[in-house]
Amino acid sequence: MSERSAVTEGATEERTVTSGADAVVAALETAGVEHVFGVQGGAIMPVYDAFYDAALTHVTMAHEQAAAHAADAYGVVSGDPGVCMATSGPGATNLVTGLADADMDSDPVLALTGQVPSNVVGNDAFQETDTTGITRPVTKANFFADDADAVGDTVGEAFTLARDGRPGPTVVDLPKDITLNDTDRAPDQPEHSENFEVPGAADDEAVTAAAEALANADCPVILSGGGVVKGEAWDEIRSFAVEYGVPVVTTMPGLGSFPEDHTLAMEVAGMHGTGYANMALQHSDVMLAVGTRFDDRLTGGVETFAPEADIVHVDIDPAEISKNVRATHPLVGDAATVLDQLHDAMPRAPDASEWREQCQTWKSEYSMDYEMPANEPLKPQFVVEAVDKLTPDDTVVTTGVGQHQMWAFQYWTFTEPRTWVSSHGLGTMGYGLPAAIGARFAAADKPVVCFEGDGSFLMTLQELAVAVREHLDITVIVLNNEYVGMVRQWQDAFFEGRHVASEYSWVPDLATLAGAFGARGFRLDDYDETEATLQSALDYDGPSVVDAHVDSEEDVYPMVPSGGDNAKFAMNEDQLEEL
Known part of the structure; x- marks a missing residue:
């Protein structure tokens, strides 16, 4: 019998909360969590004990970093936060690489870490680290639990914060005395922090101006980023592209947001993106960029990136607007909502037939080919x-x-x-x-x-x-x-x-x-x-x-040297030496 089935067979339908650890597990059950990836240990042991009859599956990983990566991938595929657990000290620090990874990629992850008892925090107790201090730079939010009566609601809040708005990792650090303490306080349905607001629609006047710019474009292009996937806006991006005949380039995190077998697909741009995707971005005059942070591997040298393009930048996080590339038309809001707004505001389709032909020419000119000489090893x-x-x-x-x-x-x-x-x-x-x-x-x-x-x-x-x-x-x-x-x-x-x-x-x-x-x-x-x-x-x-x-x-x-001009990509070693 696998660990998975052994835990599930003992599950109960409704949990009676008698301790902080019970409240933690009840919060996960209330949030609809089905799988948790983790590694057992001393300070987190009370929570693991509460898993004994939990209505969810715990998957013991061989290393805590792997638990964080597994939770990250679970979140990417499901859209719901993946949950990982570790004990205090090295268990928590082993999670940090995975949390930093999720933070960079805006992936929804909830991490629960054990901590030494509250009365010895700060005394260099066995397996003590300042988990909230260490993880603060690489998380969307983190919490130090200090009340058994409130810990369930804290876990629920961390779960919602990981998922909603711009996703990201959150941490709840759980001192052992808090999870052992008595409480009968069952957690409520998870709610947002009162200080957290999820942007929805963009400003109507800004949308109208952006739509006018797109309609007047001669060389329009859509840049579909990871935020399109996070925001489940793939139907909206396809509908907009097809109706208005706009070629679509994706970022690496945006893969799958637009089907690569479609005639409008230019595939991935950037350092190792296709030559035709980079040419489309570099020669565009209006770029509709959705859910992308314009990182250096995409843009190459910012000063040479899409030099003639007006940038319509759609992002749920206002901090990303004009952070790396200046936005001509900043549109802060949910990707699917803003794309619907743009769709409704478009006065007409851009006259871009010649541009589409040019994009197809680039596809032929810079096709993704490779040689397979019989006397060389497998490619x-x-x-x-x-x-x-x-x-x-x-x-x-x-x-x-x-x-x-x-x-x-x-x-x-x-x-x-x-x-x-x-x-x-x-x-x-x-x-x-x-x-x-x-x-x-x-x-x-x-x-x-x-x-x-x-x-x-x-x-x-x-x-x-x-x-x-x-x-x-x-x-x-x-x-x-x-x-x-x-x-x-x-x-x-x-x-x-x-x-x-x-x-x-x-x-x-x-x-x-x-x-x-x-x-x-x-x-x-x-x-x-x-x-x-x-x-x-x-x-x-x-x-x-x-x-x-x-x-x-x-x-x-293809390859663009770090910080280079994306229009000057090398298709082979000889071309790279000439750059």
């Missing part, structure tokens, strides 16, 4: 495309960070939202496997595929034990090039080929290692074996790992 791009062909459109793809992440978004065709789960702003290696575990619990019957690199996979591969224990049907494809590939690529390009601490020829046989964990391991070396090997891994009812040995010299292109 990673081919492996990604092969997995895509063997899986349905609603497959959830998670990745670690590195070259494999770039190849995954470049050569997989994303047509549905909430199917791309990756670490964007923080760039956390090792994110892929624990993310696949979290995604598996949130994805219902959808297939879950994880792309990892050999270096990235090594950072969290202990979570294979969790996937085996829980009988999780996930397929991990390790694009193994025996390097930390992106570091090696930059060393070749900018450090005269000096490979320092980037060669990973010492990595173990990952297929054999997968078998040691109880997963099914496969090794892939040749083109002729690719389809059969991948299909066997996908068909296996449980966790499988494909150790795909790919060309160690293959680089990711």
Whole structure:
């Protein structure tokens, strides 16, 4: 019997609250939480004891960082906050990387951390850290619980704050005496803080001016960011683009917000985005940017980004407006609501037929191609495309960070939202496997595929034990090039080929290692074996790992040098040397 079923069988329909720990668990149940990812420990033990008869599933992870990543991915796929737990001290600090990751990507996560008893806080007690102080810079909000009667409502408030408005991680730090103390105060339905307001519609006059600018554009483009997915505005963005004939570029977090098989799709822009997406942004005269923070990996040098474009910037967070790129028409509000406002305010469609033709020309001129010489090793791009062909459109793809992440978004065709789960702003290696575990619990019957690199996979591969224990049907494809590939690529390009601490020829046989964990391991070396090997891994009812040995010299292109002009991208190594 798995841990999952053992906990669920003991669940009760309604909890009687007798302690602070009971109130914490009751708050989660009241909020509709179904899964919690965590690691047990001393200071959090009273809360774990209250899980004994809880109406939810606890998934014990092998490491707290992985618990945070699993909760993050759960939130990305489901739209509801993922919940993670850890004890005090090292348990809480091990969560920090995952919380920082969720904060950068605006992913909804609630973290519950144990803390030493209140009367010894500040005395350097065993496994004490200042959790609220440490996590304050990387969370949307955090709380130090100091009252057993109020702790349930505090947890409920933290849950709603993680989800509503611009999502993000929240923390509730739980001193052991507070969770042990008596209380009969059952938590209410979770509510917002009185000081928190969720923006809805944008200013009508600003919307009218923005709509007029879009209607008068000769070269309009939509930039669809991660906020379109967070705000579930994908139908509105598609409706607007199709009705008014506006090409759509996405950011990496915005993958799936607009179907990449649509004729208006220009795919992802930025450092390793498509050449045609970057050309569309750089030559636009009006850009409707929705739910994006214009980070440096998207814009390159801000001074050269879309130099002739008026920017219509839609974002739920006013702090993002004109933070990196000046907004000509700032529209603060919910993405779906503001897009409906713009749709209604449009006086006419822009006369952009020649522009659309130009965008199609760029697609042909800068197509995403790669060579497959018979005398060279397996190409990673081919492996990604092969997995895509063997899986349905609603497959959830998670990745670690590195070259494999770039190849995954470049050569997989994303047509549905909430199917791309990756670490964007923080760039956390090792994110892929624990993310696949979290995604598996949130994805219902959808297939879950994880792309990892050999270096990235090594950072969290202990979570294979969790996937085996829980009988999780996930397929991990390790694009193994025996390097930390992106570091090696930059060393070749900018450090005269000096490979320092980037060669990973010492990595173990990952297929054999997968078998040691109880997963099914496969090794892939040749083109002729690719389809059969991948299909066997996908068909296996449980966790499988494909150790795909790919060309160690293959680089990711297109590429814009850091801080460069996005219109001056390199399609190969020779072009990069000329920039």
